[in-house]
Amino acid sequence: MSASRMGSVIAAGGRTSAAVTQDLQKDVAKSTPKPMLDLKPPRATRDFYPEDMALRTWLFNHWRDTAALHGFEEYDAPVLESEELFIRKAGEDVSQQLYNLEDRSGRRLSLRPEMTPSLARMVLAKRNGLALPLKWFSIPQCWRYERATRGRRREHYQWNLDVWGVDGLQVEAELLSAAITFMKAVGLTSAEVGVKISTRAVLAELLPRLGVPPERFASTCVLVDKLDKLPEDQIVEALTEAGMTAENSKTLLEALDIRSFDALQELMGADSPAVQELETLFDLAKAYGYEDWLVLDLSVVRGLAYYTGVVFEGFDRSGELRAIFGGGRYNKLLSTFGGDDLPAAGFGFGDAVIVELLKNHALLPSLSASPAQIVVFPMQEELRSTAVQVASSLRAAGSRVDLTLEPKKTKWLFKHADRLEASHVVIIGTSEFEQGNVRIKRLSDGEQQDVPIAELTKWALALNEAPKK
């Protein structure tokens, strides 16, 4: 009796449950009513009812299509990883924000808060077997435990695009092309969304001049990214501790306010590699035709110590929403994990802010949760086997068929077909059946025709090949 073997085996094909491990003598069915279960999903997480799922699928399809247009291959990794993986990238303190667990062998595991560490692990694991450059994307769900509630969730989906193995601004330009192509595809323009551009190279040139030693560089970048969160005296104190005089601190704060190439050249000099880097990227943007989306903004540092070059961040021009997407170049990540470095750049694009933005601009699509195109309806249960044959022939022709599964009145049928946004109903009635026919009603205009059962496949093929209105 092979059936029983699968009970406790997750990899088996069917529904499984640990019920089989319970005491065989103990009865599951109790006669006393059970108290009601908490019906909400865990705090700050989401259920996707079909109408929510339809929106998610629409978004993911746009992400996948855009990635494909840019020649990116999809990958994935376990949502559960070793905690060490995340600590190695982000430091011990990240543990406070992880959903952590310890398995029965004492391993510390975490739900991923981001995808990049898993990606780096996968690249390292097959380093010599992978043909460079890698152009990979994924749409992972990421989890982070936060105390803050303000309507923010603890999980989100994030479109990740990364290029590994090429160090050059054509990579950043291609990544930005993907992000912007997606936004155009969903109806956004550069009037609604901008992309702030900077490079760590500006700080890399500037900070040594201002007295910050190389080993303080990464932490000073993190500090710069937090400036607007801290009171003035703490900023000055922290910058002083980083090695800056009061005057140099002022120069730095002024530099971060720069928004034009003229001011940038004045500060850095025309020969500055940082300036040239940004100019090259803006020139490439012109070739792509998305230069009107870009904004030079030196205050963009992004709160990650691991960025090494260009950093960018999509923003809502109305100023209402948080960052829409963000990323940049991170050429030194693999050495954090003990490997040899490989140039890399990428971005993450979450599913929360973009949906808010589309809502604000009335760009959310009207979607039907139901795939049904044709409802097949037997007038009597005696005609069920005919209805089954009809449904099967329509499906064989590629039609998406909702077969009515229980005796219902025709009044229900049309309400039901309307809810499903079906285009046709196929009614199996006794008098038509006796002629070998079914009655087909087109719902857009109520036009009816009787079609011989034997010709239904032909009818459905013609329907599916007709141009969509």
Add this chain to the structure above:
Amino acid sequence: MSASRMGSVIAAGGRTSAAVTQDLQKDVAKSTPKPMLDLKPPRATRDFYPEDMALRTWLFNHWRDTAALHGFEEYDAPVLESEELFIRKAGEDVSQQLYNLEDRSGRRLSLRPEMTPSLARMVLAKRNGLALPLKWFSIPQCWRYERATRGRRREHYQWNLDVWGVDGLQVEAELLSAAITFMKAVGLTSAEVGVKISTRAVLAELLPRLGVPPERFASTCVLVDKLDKLPEDQIVEALTEAGMTAENSKTLLEALDIRSFDALQELMGADSPAVQELETLFDLAKAYGYEDWLVLDLSVVRGLAYYTGVVFEGFDRSGELRAIFGGGRYNKLLSTFGGDDLPAAGFGFGDAVIVELLKNHALLPSLSASPAQIVVFPMQEELRSTAVQVASSLRAAGSRVDLTLEPKKTKWLFKHADRLEASHVVIIGTSEFEQGNVRIKRLSDGEQQDVPIAELTKWALALNEAPKK
């Protein structure tokens, strides 16, 4: 500086990290080399490199297409649920097989081992707002902690189809249609796969006659499902404890060996509702045209106390593999959670056994991980902005373009295009560029043509509209 605010916020659009919470004074970049990270995914879990992901996408697309043909709507729920949800369905002992964690508010959470409890929770939560029947599907990843290793994984993906709100065998027949339609779509036939069919109604009629009181019914079903795992004397002992005499135990064991309607009628009587139920299902299977896949097999009970009617299980006719999929009717689940019951039936179809089976029968498709169709290649970096324009026009026409991101030799180009399984390369060379052209090489036969840059969109549209070979 709004950029910084997103650092610690998971719902923000960009790459985030907890790095910003670390001590600002502490430097991340260390000068000493780091020890190599463990590069494997957590024990008994999988990475999906692009070639693995291509297979997963192929499988999921078939699942989604089949569900759509049958009019099912997709839903999803959090992979992390309250532990209570799973204990309520499967009993306290399920906890031993869960990936559990406790959040900072002391809530016990688990990675889902199966989807049905989340589905039941979602149905209960919106009970009055959902138009019945529900025909819902999902493809969740499920997690189970098991000591056993034998090459079995601790996570899998499972295609779940469920119908809620209709009590009748037309539901089970429609579910089986979906499972079998999928298997036919991937090239399997009833020569390779069978579906064992039984109903709990047989035991419901038989067990009282054999001395088992109603309150022992569910646990006896679980016991029956485990018969082949237990030594004979333990079986007899357990059946005796359930209320059966030695002779009745023998009758039960013989009944479970029944494989024909004749023998079944002889045991149960022609008027037996259980027999009629099974006959109706087999008649419906004839109308659908999949009766050759079905096998009457009373030993199929499935190890879940919660099934209340028909149970079924797909099996490898060669006998080599474990169950391929399984499910049945479960009309009493909601009361387990404290709600009013609603008729329901469904199945789960895992991603592990089906892939093994397709491998065994040489039915795994040959898939390219890369979506690239056209490789765009600038001969010199001076031509990059033209290459960028060319790539953008081709993408605007819907072509999937891999733009070469660094200086490479043409020898590399053709090797690269071959690896990507691209159909064309578009070469931007100086002499063609001076004529306003690019050179396009079709890789199937090496045919070359020069196409004016201004006409590339037209060329790409014609290519994408041409019938696929």
